[in-house]
Amino acid sequence: MNRREAGLILLGAMSAQAAPGGFKKLFNGKDLTGWTLVKGHGVGYVVEKGVLVCPENGGGNLFTEKEYSDFVLQLEWRLWDGGNNGVGIRAPLEGDAAYVGMEIQILDDESEKYKKGAGLKPTQYTGSVYDVFPAKRGSVLRDGVWNKYQIEAKGRRVKVTLNGNVVSDVNLDDAKDEAVLKKHPGLARKSGHIGFLGHGTRVEFRNIRIKEL
Structure with a gap:
């Protein structure tokens, strides 16, 4: 192999990780390169036909190996009845990411499953900064439609x-309740890992990319 051929191979590999607008792919569509599974359940996460899958018999926390501070993250996800997952941001690898980091909720919040008893709290709906800031409702596409x-x-x-609608736009400093701040020390973090926080329901992800700010 000459230098030109080697250079073309390297350029192709770099292009495979590139995306328009300064974004870089976090998921290559083939395997979990660049990711690490923490507290996995069952089979953890798998790749099926270019899609990252949290299966019913899997889950746990799947984090990027790299840490991120300020960024724009784009992805698509879909779920089915009762589906439950989340996007961890600025999270450490250890501990519950929803508290020691932050979790942006992903939930089939219109499912009858979540209307039983007292139902969901406002801070549990999709798009919420979980358990801290509520999201506007009504933008989730259900039953296997990509969001x-x-x-x-x-x-x-x-x-x-979410689907072109701003459902949350918050200043973390607006969380002033001492009980909330004590429960969620992750609100003070400036950087950490990005991850998917599976809960034993099938949720799929694709087109995962990031632009650091």
């Missing part, structure tokens, strides 16, 4: 756009 997520974390601001 488009954009999560922007810049300094103390976190903005979540």
Whole structure:
């Protein structure tokens, strides 16, 4: 192999990780390169036909090996009745990412499963900064239809756009309740891993890419 051929191979590999607008792919569609499974359940996460899958008999926390501070994260996800997952941001590898980091909720919140008893709290709906800031409702596409997520974390601001609708746009400093701050030390973190937080229901992900700010 000459230098030109080697250079073309390297350029092709770099292009495979590139995406328009300064974004870089976090998931190559083939395997879990660049990711690490923490506290996995069952089979953990698998790749099926270019899609990252949290199966019913799997789950746990699947984190990027790299840490990120300020970024725009784009991805697509879909779920079925009762589906439950989340996007961890600025999270450490150890501990419950929803508290020691932050979790942007992904939930089939219109499912009858979640209407039993007292039902969901406002901070449990899709797009919420879980257990801290509620999201606007009504943008989730159900029953295996792909949803488009954009999560922007810049300094103390976190903005979540779901299917073109801004469902959360918050200043983390607006969380002033001492009990909430004690329960969620992750609100103070400036950087950490990005991850998927599976709960034993099938949720699929694709087109996962990031732009660091």
